[in-house]
Amino acid sequence: MTTSADGLPSGLQVFERGWLSANNVLFIGREQTAVIDTGYATHAAQTVALVDAALGPRPLDLLLNTHLHSDHCGGNAALQARHPGVRTLIPPGESAAVASWDEDALSFKATGQRCDRFRFDGLLAAGREIVLAGLPWQIHAAKGHDPHSVMLFEPVSKTLVSADALWESGFGVVFPELLGEPSFDEVGATLDLIASLAPLHVIPGHGRVFHDAPAALRKARSRLEGFQQQPAKHARHALKVLLKFKLLEWQSISRGEWAAWLAETPYVETVRTRFFSASPLDDLTGEILGELVAVGAAATDGARILNR
Numbered sequence: 001m002t003t004s005a006d007g008l009p010s011g012l013q014v015f016e017r018g019w020l021s022a023n024n025v026l027f028i029g030r031e032q033t034a035v036i037d038t039g040y041a042t043h044a045a046q047t048v049a050l051v052d053a054a055l056g057p058r059p060l061d062l063l064l065n066t067h068l069h070s071d072h073c074g075g076n077a078a079l080q081a082r083h084p085g086v087r088t089l090i091p092p093g094e095s096a097a098v099a100s101w102d103e104d105a106l107s108f109k110a111t112g113q114r115c116d117r118f119r120f121d122g123l124l125a126a127g128r129e130i131v132l133a134g135l136p137w138q139i140h141a142a143k144g145h146d147p148h149s150v151m152l153f154e155p156v157s158k159t160l161v162s163a164d165a166l167w168e169s170g171f172g173v174v175f176p177e178l179l180g181e182p183s184f185d186e187v188g189a190t191l192d193l194i195a196s197l198a199p200l201h202v203i204p205g206h207g208r209v210f211h212d213a214p215a216a217l218r219k220a221r222s223r224l225e226g227f228q229q230q231p232a233k234h235a236r237h238a239l240k241v242l243l244k245f246k247l248l249e250w251q252s253i254s255r256g257e258w259a260a261w262l263a264e265t266p267y268v269e270t271v272r273t274r275f276f277s278a279s280p281l282d283d284l285t286g287e288i289l290g291e292l293v294a295v296g297a298a299a300t301d302g303a304r305i306l307n308r
Helices: 041-055 076-082 092-100 107-111 184-197 213-229 231-250 255-264 266-275 281-294
Strands: 012-015 024-028 033-036 062-064 087-090 129-132 135-141 150-154 159-163 201-204 252-254 298-301 304-307
Touching (some): 107 266, 135 184, 231 252
Antiparallel strands (some): 012 024
């Protein structure tokens, strides 16, 4: 096996996208091309352009999703339209909801986010392997952030596609906890699994590729311990993430549109009711918006709220 200058297997490219769109991981093998995760719907045209520029005249053969949050699968439909022969594999847990496109069962409606309908052709089942760019990648369950999420690990180069189970400075919001489904222990178990794999190279769902997994794991465990001790802190963090995500999507929004979106987004009211029932919705979200403004992540301009 040959590797690139940064130690990643040859034939693998990472498109670092930011926080609205998850990173895309592209594989160009002798016999097959593949991409893991496709970003958010509003960036779908850019995702297609990035993939096509890397592939040249070759088609995309395989599309994989680590999980089905909107920032990881929002470009699926556009890539399927551009490459009609592409096979799409998703984790098993939400396959029935995708087949019937049940937006109440999927997370898009609850979080007030967008995702165009896409099809799938098979499943990414934990405990199996899949060949990408000529190498067998192990599929591992990565419960916690999402109960159906998976990671992919290549044991020779010791490269891990961790999705939102591990970032360089933490991990994704533990969404089941917001609904009263205890999942912090599952986050811990996933971190233990990553430690046992001992990856040398980690491709996270967001942020740059990093090569010091032990340091990232220490940060993640410290963050997890804080959330376990103060679940309301995690809930407030989750609300801040949801609000910032929407600002990243819209960039600029009137206060009226903002209020309407908040009122129509079930997750926001669910979190408020479970953790902050003494605070009216407008007061709570106003405080969190103020915190975003204070750190330079948002701004207000008269009747509009702006992303920064």
